[in-house]
Amino acid sequence: MTGGRARLRRTAALLLLAAAFQAGPAHAQSQAPTQVKALNKPKDVITWGASADHLGDGIADRSYRLIVHTSVAGGDLRIRLSNAFGDRPLTFDDVYAGVQRTGAALVPGSNRRLTFDGAKSVTIPAGAVAYSDPLPGKVPAATNLVVSIHSPDAAGPATGHGMAMQTSYATQGDHTGEEGATAWTDTTGSWYYLDAVSVRASAGIGAVVTLGDSITDGWASTSDLNRRWPDYLARRLQKSDTTVKGVANEGISGNKVLADGAGQSALNRLQRDVLSQPGVRTVFLFEGVNDLKAHSGVTAQDLIAGYREIIDRAHAAGKCVVGATVGPFKGWPEWDPAAEAVRQEVNQFIRSSGELDAVTDFDHILRSPYDQERMLPFFDGGDHIHPNDKGMAAMADAVDLKSLDCAK
Template structure:
């Protein structure tokens, strides 16, 4: 029996104008990284927030950083009521090629079968997974800026919160959610670092700049881009591995593998600059060019975002500032991107353009607060996200 999966109270189901032409689109994503050691018999109840709505929801289980096969014997998805409690009747078992269990090989990921019913845009989707044999390196996303839950034993089918008492600020083993919708609907992937990841935005309130962008997209008639995948990883660099694989090394998995993506939003580079590793503007520009080339070869266009001000952060110096200015000039004027979002201009102080405007600064002079995140999203030209590769 086909059921409506998740429709928040008061939202009516809209008819799909593209029934004859449909495709899968990513509605949520998180950059994968190694995340400690797996624990045998542990369950995770993961709360994620969707962007695009549609039916035929699928999740992607990831064992990208595992060193052995990983079995999941029970996976469910439902709608959050509050905390770890689900809306009654919304929790549904997910299958994999018709089976209730799946073994994911080391270094790989697997999509679930489509789940009947419609998933509304802007939903708090709850994915509950259990593994009887997890061990070795776990795959996940460390800084979720959202509360999820951990338990020991299999409580995935439970809709109550009784078995889910331990909280976590990370997502484990799930790195993407997709829906099926009109072929006219596309998605944008934000490839970035801690600012994109949402550090210093308000936990559990979805106030990262890609969240604000998602809300703008849902309210706009200027574009048919509705899906937003946040592939920010705190500390990430363009050129070198460290906090996660570099943007160059994770592009295929964290961007190009997702369905329905129309545009890559590239906002990285500050960690390459401020780490004092001798990275030059030319090094970064070459890295950007490689990312643009590979994205266009995959049929995507690329929007480049200027690097924001960071004077006052403990790693700031005049040499790094000179690199930032040269890189930003390239992003603004080279014509090598399909579009430009000037985050530097949106965040900087008119009195000292090397510093962030205090009203937008969380206090560390590098990461914006909620108002700064919103200012960044407001600086994005929505129509430009519908571009075609040059």
Template sequence: MRVQLVCAAVLTAVLLTPAAPAHPATTGTHSVVTWGASADRVGDGVPDRAYRLVVRTSAGGSDLRVRLSNAFGDRPLTLDSVWAGTQDTGALLVSGSNRRLTFDGARSVTVPAGQTLFSDALPGKWPAGANLVVSLHSRDAAGPATGHGMAMQTSYTTQGDHTAEESADNWTDRTGSWFYLDAVTVRTAARTGAVAALGDSITDGWQSSGDLNRRWPDYLARRLQRAGSDIQGVANEGISGNKILADGAGQSALNRFDRDVLSLPGVRTVFLFEGVNDLKADTGVTADDLIAGYRQVIARAHAAGKCVAGATIAPFKGWSEWNPAAEAVRQAVNEFVRTGGEFDAVTDFDRILRSPYDRERILPVFDGGDHLHPNDKGMQAMADAVDLTALTCPYPPT
């Protein structure tokens, strides 16, 4: 779903202060996630397939590392060639930018089933807001493949190992998914942190414009960059159809929280915006059920030294699974988010997105067309509604 600001008066975020102030280190450097995408199963692995994956950085820094994921694999995954460069256009790379990544000094790496692992650091500076291209190849991939299904970004595939090539000549097939890659980090100032947006299809960017980075976390990343905030990294950990409480479209938020959020370097704040898939379509989930799920996220994040920003559930009347019972749950949950005092910060996406003429519906100018997902304007309005100071968590990074 997406959001755009109508005027300054509508864009309020409610701030609550954390209980245990402590300032992060201000000297030295550390690793911070600059891009992330939640892992899920994406079909089966294809032998001798190569992928040229286009991702957008948020925080700039040095010593880039990529995290490869075989989280949903049922056997070891061997990647025999992994390169990183900068996109020129399409599958074409900027001349001289493509460089080989290594793993404990080796060119090939085997990721055990159910695991993730990082590459060695790639020396050099990497800018914020750039299209990084990770090219990887597996000679014998098979069984369940791990990746992110709805990338809202065109990447490229080919048969055979063409990962070292900067030319686009052999990269003629396209894909709208990311494969075997779930995070990228850079090394930057110790005062710099990241926010991880834990969400569903609205966070994942459905109904935003593809290949233009207009998901609401993308707009947020650009705001943070312009403001010179200490929060520079933004990891989009949304999965379309995802729920807080139950597996289905990906593992539930509770079940994937450690891997998709807490394991990411430099995350200082968790931004929780989920719940609509739990309550719609007569699932039987009550407000108390959903609030209990929120409390688990808050408790686990706080135990790990992170702050938690919460967001109200956006209106969705007109969507096929809306009914008065689901609306009643939404209203009760939103009241808890606004007034419960358990989140460290609150952004009222419901208030920003809803129509003044029918508060159960999304404002038409923000509606992507299905009455649930915002368009580009809606996405921007959501990002504009976030109080940037609320994301600078006082807990020290772990």
């Protein structure tokens, strides 16, 4: 009986959520004077993001049903499709957005077509992105949004995000308009072609983008439960009185600040993945362990120069920058005393230089009091570099939310 009541409550909640998703314009017309309207005008704010990378080769006549979790609430949903790593034009002829019920199945009545300049199809040149038209209706925070896309001609290098820590679905043929799960028999742990979702949020609301590597990407957290540290941060922000509500996770596993490899370097992807996103108020910079751990010869001054360039470019774009110290990783196979010495020097810069707008000391939160070069076992995901769910939550709890709610 208890289980039955729980299922009924969940079904009712999903139906209400779907009704909100279809409810039409989210913002009523104000009767205030024109100058007040300009000051209080709602703006687009990113509610979900994932860094673009090269993801194998595209497959013609393939559909993807991509599950993403929103952060900030709003209306007039827009998605961004990316052909950043393609070498030829790419056409999408059917694109839909709905609300997940369970697995690949959608809440009945929630699946709606997205258009591009009024058309149902869009062709994206190689290296470019395309934004959908706004979709009227409200999108609540913490919604499992489902974006279904079909390309009749995908070929050559595909663009996407490899390590989603989220199950999505795929199938041959165009099944994007179907709300049932029958055709969606293939699963995937990656997001294809979709790299951002934004909403028209209430006036004064902004977002933070977390720029990082596999720790930010969520490795060692539990898949399908949104337990990456930026997810925990998003939940804290929703309950807070700050005006930063959106969180975009722009982490890439293995990513470096200075050198391309596992994705383009933080320096090379900063504009596309971070500064180009709508409504971003703050950049949260937590990256560097991959630069220093692989016996690459990177010095503390090399890494600090990279940080300074990110800080300068973000400030020039009117964004604040919060920096986080590099966490402990003794026990990881590539750790050695030389890399540890660089980490300590880099962390000293982050803590004391004054060049960042604020600092979060992840090193202090994660390290063991008995060996400060190692992660506390309670937080260790098992490989001595990636925190588990508890470590991810502790990281998010360490962030001073007011430090994100800033302006340049």
